[in-house]
Amino acid sequence: MAELVFFTGTMDCGKSTLALQMHHNHTVRGRSGLLFSKHDRAGEAMLSSRLGLARAALTVGDDLDFWELVVEQVTNGRKVDFMICDEAQFYTPVQVEQLARLVDEMGIDVFTFGITADFRTELFPGSRRLIELSDRTQVLQVEALCWCGRRATHNARVVDGTMVVEGDQIVVGDVADGDADEPAPTVEYEVLCRRHYMRRMTGQAARAQALSPDVLPFDLDLCPLPSR
Ligand SMILES: Nc1ncnc2c1ncn2[C@@H]1O[C@H](COP(=O)(O)OP(=O)(O)O)[C@@H](O)[C@H]1O
Ligand SMILES: Cc1cn([C@H]2C[C@H](O)[C@@H](COP(=O)(O)O)O2)c(=O)[nH]c1=O
Secondary structure, X not given: OOOEEEEEOOOOOOHHHHHHHHHHHHHHOOOOEEEEEOOOOOOOOXXXXXOOOEEEOEEOOOOOOHHHHHHHHHHOOOOOOEEEEOOHHHOOHHHHHHHHXXXXXXXXXXXXXXXXXXXXXXXXXXXXXXXXXXXEXXXXXXXXXXXXXXXXXXXXXXXXXXXXXXXXXXXXXXXXXXXXXXXXXXXXXXXXXXXXXXXXXXXXXXXXXXXXXXXXXXXXXXXXXXXX
């Protein structure tokens, strides 16, 4: 039975890697699939993972109609057994409904990958619709970690070194790679546990606070010193 599955987790937990692995595993068993992405870090028409894997993918513009595209492909003799849809948080709710219809009416497996919530902790509209319609929502097993070592559950946006909670929902960017020699990009992301998200405490802020002579000593259980 075909399924609509939403694989989710914070940024940097391995979603794009899993998307490419699933594409590989299904392809080597003779199944024919289509790859899609939107606003990939590597550029348009790409699906890339931080592990270095990348493949060409179809770009999902706001006006793309998944139903029409697949019907056209099938009419032209192409077999479509499954679809891999990365950065699905950026898809429109209508596009998610088209994906569900492809599962139900054409028996195509649709595997979607994306983050659920933005830097303000608000659901992306596409992710909300996926949670509402998917047969399964599966949280990735690999845990991205907060600087304190806890499981990261939130995606923080950091602008010029300061965590922000206001701004445009979509700003394509990467998680900071922790290399102090490289100048930080203007906008970057950091994954945090809820406790440190609520306190607006990024790794850099925690390090600065730990070094400040004006600050009372930390409760090390609550806020262990950041490792980098
Ligand atoms: N140099 C590395 N060695 C081993 N694993 C790495 C390395 N760089 C990145 N990774 C792994 O890749 C994951 C990010 O993969 P990616 O598919 O790009 O994530 P996502 O799509 O969820 O943002 C990291 O959580 C980590 O497990
Ligand atoms: C939290 C948040 C993220 N984004 C962007 C930043 C990245 O380009 C993608 C997530 O990619 P990943 O493969 O999961 O790392 O989303 C955004 O535009 N707005 C946000 O609030």
